[in-house]
Amino acid sequence: MKLKTFLPILFTTFLLVFNSYASDIGIGTAGNAADSVVAPKVFINTGFENASPMNWEIDSAGRVIGSLVYDHERFSRNRAVNHFHFRVEAAPGTEVTIILKNFDNIWNNTPASSISKRTPFVVSFDDKTWESRPAELLPGNFLQIKLRMESPSAYIASLEPYRISDLDKFLDKIKKNKLVNITTIGTTSEGRSLEIIRIGNENAPKRLFLRARAHAFESGGNWTVQGLVQKLISNDEDSRRYLKRYCVYILPMANKDGVARGKTRFNANGYDLNRKWDKPADQIIAPENHYLEKWLEKMVKANKRPDLGLDLHNDPGGYLHVSRPDGDITAYLANMQKLEMLLRKYTWFTEGSTKPGFRNPGTLGEGFMERFGVQAAVYELNYEWIEGLKKAPLAADWLLLGSKLPEVFYHYFE
Ligand SMILES: [Zn+2]
Known part of the structure; x- marks a missing residue:
């Protein structure tokens, strides 16, 4: 291969390797696709006692979309989600919107939603004192929770936890x-x-x-x-x-x-x-x-x-x-x-x-x-x-x- 042909290939290879290294350690590079992703302002922490397992992502409007994980019964089609318990981490003053999914329970082999128009949630900004607030039932059987961060972390749960x-x-x-x-x-x-x-x-x-x-x-x-x-x-x-x-x-x-x-x-x-x-x-x-x-x-x-x-x-x-x-x-x-x-x-x-x-x-x-x-x-x-x-x-x-x-x-x- 002539050097003239080889150099561009070498350079491209270097860029590919560098970009993958850079994204591993969090460095943005010019022209990198990672640049178009805005760092989310909210983190959902489920790494503590009695926290509910869930997948979550931030949608284009900046809302947290949380998919709760069903609890399944052995030898039946029954599945249930009533429990949610997680910690929202964001700067004080941040307005946070969370939309929770997967309340489509199956009970006695019959579909049965576990949320209603009056389903509340509880929130605590210090993990000690809790207050109850109304959640909002959205079409599609989703539960919407809105809150303004009063401290860097807010505990959210379906019921006041007892661990x-x-x-x-x-x-x-x-x-x-x-x-x-x-x-x-x-x-x-x-x-x-x-x-x-x-x-x-x-x-x-x-x-x-x-x-x-x-x-x-x-x-x-x-x-x-x-x-x-x-x-x-x-x-x-x-x-x-x-x-x-x-x-x-x-x-x-x-x-x-x-x-x-x-x-x-x-x-x-x-x-x-x-x-x-x-x-x-x-x-x-x-x-x-x-x-x-x-x-x-x-x-x-x-x-x-x-x-x-x-x-x-x-x-x-x-x-x-x-x-x-x-x-x-x-x-x-x-x-x-x-x-x-x-x-x-x-x-x-x-x-x-x-x-x-x-x-x-x-x-x-x-x-x-x-x-x-x-x-x-x-x-x-x-x-x-x-x-x-x-x-x-x-x-x-x-x-x-x-x-x-x-x-x-x-x-x-x-
Ligand atoms: Zn019971």
Whole structure:
């Protein structure tokens, strides 16, 4: 090859190599395509505890387009996204618009959107104090969030978060209290410990069992049991009166793996911990239920069968889900009516219970009754709106509910 021909090829090769090197280290070069890309002013950080996995990009209008990742159920078409939790990083004063996608859930093999016109979001500029704000439902089933940065980072979430670290801090605080007994009953699929907290004397006349957080995004149950425990160990006149009548057993966070990974509903193996309660749970696929069943069997054998079991959840309805397994449930239905009346009387609950004919087979409520003879129900806390307080919920509202529940159970066990 003649030198005249060779030099341009050599020069072109040099440019190609240099340009790829330059873009690797972030140097713009004249004529480089990278020049036409404007550096985004916003970064979405999902690298922290309970953050929701998501893909995101900045569109030509500078908006963040976030594609949330569905949580899939094993052996079904069901998929769910309700949980979002991420940190926006941008200069204070920046106006940020975020459009979130993938709320096209499939529920009982039927399409079911998980957002509505009144779906709110919560925001915190210091990861401590949260406020609720309205989001906007856009055509195409997208959720639009607009905010002005008040500090260099803003935490955004669907519900006020309650993480494993929050539970650990709480357990640390209460574990030395003489009214508290914490035992580990087993481990989750990924090896996280499953605790049962007992509050009060195990020989009290009545026993209550509560489970929270079977579904990973539903932090309301955790705040509620925290409020309840705080009231019960306050050692005031009321709490002493309560604990003379009953003691409480709580599995505070059943789906720890889902909470750790920022998932919406299922456990690490795609198992719904509030389904298939009509049969023993598989120790490998659903250890969170398996160990609870083993614990319950032990309680029943020891003549310590709970007199009432409640599974705390979040949904956009907020009803008390009365169980209706086959057989004579007359006494149970009367008790549920009493429970509903007491909830209305002593707490901000106004939503009521599910209508006659409603059945949700396989839930903890029905499984506890059919298999263990424990009267039980699923109590949903509305995550969009608390009608009794005329506001979108924050942790403080659920803590308040929890602090009032001991009075409800006191009269329930009368
Ligand atoms: Zn739930």
